[in-house]
Amino acid sequence: NAGVTQTPKFRVLKTGQSMTLLCAQDMNHEYMYWYRQDPGMGLRLIHYSVGEGTTAKGEVPDGYNVSRLKKQNFLLGLESAAPSQTSVYFCASSDIQGSQPQHFGDGTRLSIL
Protein backbone atom coordinates (compact mmCIF):
# COMPACT_ATOMS: atom_id res chain seq x y z
CA ASN A 1 0.00 0.00 0.00
CA ALA A 2 1.78 3.10 -1.27
CA GLY A 3 -0.19 5.73 0.71
CA VAL A 4 0.71 9.22 -0.53
CA THR A 5 3.24 9.52 -3.36
CA GLN A 6 4.82 12.76 -4.50
CA THR A 7 6.71 13.37 -7.72
CA PRO A 8 9.30 14.63 -8.32
CA LYS A 9 11.38 14.33 -5.13
CA PHE A 10 13.82 17.09 -6.10
CA ARG A 11 13.77 19.89 -8.61
CA VAL A 12 15.82 22.98 -9.40
CA LEU A 13 14.17 25.78 -11.35
CA LYS A 14 15.21 29.15 -12.65
CA THR A 15 13.23 32.24 -11.69
CA GLY A 16 10.23 32.61 -13.98
CA GLN A 17 9.98 28.96 -14.96
CA SER A 18 6.82 26.99 -14.36
CA MET A 19 6.30 23.48 -13.05
CA THR A 20 3.73 21.11 -11.61
CA LEU A 21 4.08 18.89 -8.57
CA LEU A 22 2.01 15.73 -8.54
CA CYS A 23 0.47 14.07 -5.51
CA ALA A 24 -1.28 10.70 -5.69
CA GLN A 25 -3.05 8.80 -2.89
CA ASP A 26 -4.47 5.30 -2.94
CA MET A 27 -6.53 5.42 0.27
CA ASN A 28 -9.73 6.82 -1.29
CA HIS A 29 -9.46 9.92 0.91
CA GLU A 30 -11.74 12.88 0.28
CA TYR A 31 -9.42 15.59 1.64
CA MET A 32 -6.08 16.46 0.10
CA TYR A 33 -3.65 19.22 1.04
CA TRP A 34 -0.50 20.97 -0.11
CA TYR A 35 1.87 22.42 2.49
CA ARG A 36 5.20 24.13 2.37
CA GLN A 37 7.81 23.65 5.09
CA ASP A 38 10.30 26.37 5.92
CA PRO A 39 12.79 26.36 8.82
CA GLY A 40 11.28 27.36 12.16
CA MET A 41 7.80 27.80 10.70
CA GLY A 42 6.41 24.28 10.74
CA LEU A 43 4.15 23.45 7.82
CA ARG A 44 1.87 26.05 6.29
CA LEU A 45 -1.17 25.19 4.22
CA ILE A 46 -1.06 26.41 0.62
CA HIS A 47 -4.26 24.98 -0.87
CA TYR A 48 -6.56 22.11 -0.09
CA SER A 49 -9.40 20.12 -1.58
CA VAL A 50 -12.44 18.60 0.11
CA GLY A 51 -13.31 16.40 -2.86
CA GLU A 52 -12.91 15.79 -6.56
CA GLY A 53 -13.38 18.98 -8.56
CA THR A 54 -13.06 21.31 -5.54
CA THR A 55 -10.17 23.42 -4.30
CA ALA A 56 -9.77 26.15 -1.72
CA LYS A 57 -7.10 28.55 -0.51
CA GLY A 58 -5.10 27.91 2.60
CA GLU A 59 -2.83 30.17 4.61
CA VAL A 60 -0.24 30.98 1.91
CA PRO A 61 -1.87 30.53 -1.54
CA ASP A 62 -0.24 33.38 -3.50
CA GLY A 63 1.87 32.26 -6.46
CA TYR A 64 0.36 28.76 -6.55
CA ASN A 65 -2.54 27.08 -8.30
CA VAL A 66 -4.03 23.63 -7.79
CA SER A 67 -6.34 21.18 -9.49
CA ARG A 68 -8.21 18.06 -8.37
CA LEU A 69 -9.57 16.51 -11.55
CA LYS A 70 -9.44 12.99 -10.13
CA LYS A 71 -10.13 12.00 -6.53
CA GLN A 72 -6.74 10.32 -6.14
CA ASN A 73 -4.62 13.17 -7.57
CA PHE A 74 -3.89 16.70 -6.40
CA LEU A 75 -1.62 18.89 -8.51
CA LEU A 76 0.26 21.97 -7.35
CA GLY A 77 1.40 24.44 -9.99
CA LEU A 78 3.88 27.28 -9.95
CA GLU A 79 3.21 29.51 -12.94
CA SER A 80 6.25 31.77 -12.55
CA ALA A 81 8.66 30.50 -9.93
CA ALA A 82 10.29 32.96 -7.52
CA PRO A 83 13.23 32.43 -5.12
CA SER A 84 10.79 32.89 -2.19
CA GLN A 85 9.14 29.64 -3.25
CA THR A 86 12.27 27.65 -2.47
CA SER A 87 10.97 25.21 0.10
CA VAL A 88 10.06 21.63 0.82
CA TYR A 89 6.53 20.82 -0.33
CA PHE A 90 4.40 18.17 1.30
CA CYS A 91 1.18 16.65 0.13
CA ALA A 92 -1.22 15.01 2.58
CA SER A 93 -4.59 13.31 2.52
CA SER A 94 -7.20 12.49 5.12
CA ASP A 95 -10.53 10.85 5.70
CA ILE A 96 -13.53 13.15 5.75
CA GLN A 97 -13.87 12.81 9.53
CA GLY A 98 -12.33 15.73 11.38
CA SER A 99 -10.56 13.67 14.03
CA GLN A 100 -8.63 11.51 11.62
CA PRO A 101 -4.95 12.29 11.13
CA GLN A 102 -3.46 13.28 7.80
CA HIS A 103 -1.16 10.97 5.87
CA PHE A 104 1.89 12.67 4.37
CA GLY A 105 4.07 12.04 1.37
CA ASP A 106 7.85 12.19 1.64
CA GLY A 107 8.08 15.71 0.22
CA THR A 108 9.43 17.52 -2.82
CA ARG A 109 12.53 19.63 -2.32
CA LEU A 110 12.30 22.61 -4.67
CA SER A 111 15.03 25.18 -5.24
CA ILE A 112 14.46 28.34 -7.28
CA LEU A 113 17.60 30.04 -8.49
Next chain:
Amino acid sequence: AQSVTQLDSHVSVSEGTPVLLRCNYSSSYSPSLFWYVQHPNKGLQLLLKYTSAATLVKGINGFEAEFKKSETSFHLTKPSAHMSDAAEYFCVVLNAGNMLTFGGGTRLMVKP
Protein backbone atom coordinates in the same frame (compact mmCIF):
# COMPACT_ATOMS: atom_id res chain seq x y z
CA ALA B 1 -8.36 30.81 16.11
CA GLN B 2 -6.45 27.76 17.23
CA SER B 3 -2.67 27.87 17.54
CA VAL B 4 0.20 25.94 19.07
CA THR B 5 3.54 27.13 20.43
CA GLN B 6 6.48 24.81 20.81
CA LEU B 7 8.59 26.30 23.55
CA ASP B 8 11.97 24.91 22.45
CA SER B 9 13.34 24.94 18.93
CA HIS B 10 16.14 22.49 19.88
CA VAL B 11 16.41 19.92 22.66
CA SER B 12 19.50 17.83 23.32
CA VAL B 13 19.52 14.75 25.57
CA SER B 14 21.82 11.83 26.21
CA GLU B 15 20.82 8.35 25.16
CA GLY B 16 18.90 6.63 27.96
CA THR B 17 17.74 9.86 29.63
CA PRO B 18 14.17 11.23 29.60
CA VAL B 19 12.78 13.36 26.80
CA LEU B 20 10.45 16.34 27.32
CA LEU B 21 9.21 18.38 24.34
CA ARG B 22 6.93 21.22 25.35
CA CYS B 23 3.81 22.44 23.58
CA ASN B 24 1.19 25.00 24.58
CA TYR B 25 -2.02 25.46 22.65
CA SER B 26 -4.63 28.14 22.25
CA SER B 27 -8.18 27.15 21.39
CA SER B 28 -11.67 28.46 21.98
CA TYR B 29 -13.03 24.94 22.39
CA SER B 30 -11.76 21.50 23.35
CA PRO B 31 -9.15 20.81 20.70
CA SER B 32 -7.91 17.74 18.92
CA LEU B 33 -4.13 17.69 19.33
CA PHE B 34 -1.42 15.65 17.66
CA TRP B 35 2.29 15.07 17.78
CA TYR B 36 4.01 14.24 14.51
CA VAL B 37 7.63 13.19 13.97
CA GLN B 38 9.72 13.91 10.89
CA HIS B 39 12.93 12.03 10.23
CA PRO B 40 15.44 13.54 7.77
CA ASN B 41 14.19 13.68 4.19
CA LYS B 42 10.93 12.00 5.15
CA GLY B 43 7.33 13.02 5.50
CA LEU B 44 5.56 13.43 8.81
CA GLN B 45 4.44 10.41 10.80
CA LEU B 46 1.76 10.52 13.47
CA LEU B 47 3.10 9.73 16.96
CA LEU B 48 -0.10 10.15 18.95
CA LYS B 49 -3.36 12.06 19.11
CA TYR B 50 -5.68 13.48 21.74
CA THR B 51 -9.38 13.71 20.90
CA SER B 52 -11.08 14.43 24.29
CA ALA B 53 -10.91 10.88 25.60
CA ALA B 54 -8.19 9.98 28.17
CA THR B 55 -5.93 12.90 29.04
CA LEU B 56 -2.81 10.71 29.01
CA VAL B 57 -2.24 9.52 25.49
CA LYS B 58 0.17 6.76 24.58
CA GLY B 59 1.75 6.71 21.15
CA ILE B 60 4.22 4.74 19.14
CA ASN B 61 7.87 4.10 20.05
CA GLY B 62 7.30 4.64 23.79
CA PHE B 63 6.16 8.27 23.52
CA GLU B 64 3.25 9.68 25.47
CA ALA B 65 1.64 13.07 26.00
CA GLU B 66 -0.61 14.51 28.67
CA PHE B 67 -3.40 16.97 27.90
CA LYS B 68 -3.66 19.57 30.68
CA LYS B 69 -6.55 21.92 30.12
CA SER B 70 -5.70 24.12 33.12
CA GLU B 71 -2.23 24.74 31.70
CA THR B 72 -3.25 24.61 28.01
CA SER B 73 -0.36 22.23 27.47
CA PHE B 74 0.24 19.01 25.59
CA HIS B 75 3.85 18.07 26.34
CA LEU B 76 5.47 15.03 24.74
CA THR B 77 7.57 12.71 26.90
CA LYS B 78 9.56 9.51 26.70
CA PRO B 79 11.25 7.84 29.68
CA SER B 80 14.43 6.85 27.89
CA ALA B 81 15.77 8.36 24.67
CA HIS B 82 17.15 6.20 21.88
CA MET B 83 19.46 7.32 19.11
CA SER B 84 16.72 6.60 16.60
CA ASP B 85 14.52 9.25 18.28
CA ALA B 86 16.66 12.03 16.81
CA ALA B 87 14.26 13.89 14.52
CA GLU B 88 12.05 16.95 14.33
CA TYR B 89 8.80 16.90 16.27
CA PHE B 90 5.70 18.95 15.56
CA CYS B 91 2.82 19.74 17.87
CA VAL B 92 -0.35 20.21 15.84
CA VAL B 93 -3.91 21.34 16.54
CA LEU B 94 -6.91 20.43 14.40
CA ASN B 95 -9.06 23.36 13.40
CA ALA B 96 -12.65 23.43 12.22
CA GLY B 97 -12.92 22.01 8.72
CA ASN B 98 -10.25 19.36 9.29
CA MET B 99 -7.36 21.82 8.94
CA LEU B 100 -4.11 21.40 10.85
CA THR B 101 -2.15 24.24 12.43
CA PHE B 102 1.48 23.35 13.10
CA GLY B 103 3.87 24.54 15.73
CA GLY B 104 7.31 25.66 14.62
CA GLY B 105 8.89 22.31 15.44
CA THR B 106 11.44 21.05 17.96
CA ARG B 107 14.58 19.37 16.77
CA LEU B 108 15.58 16.57 19.15
CA MET B 109 19.23 15.59 19.26
CA VAL B 110 20.32 12.44 21.10
CA LYS B 111 23.92 12.15 22.21
CA PRO B 112 25.56 8.76 22.65
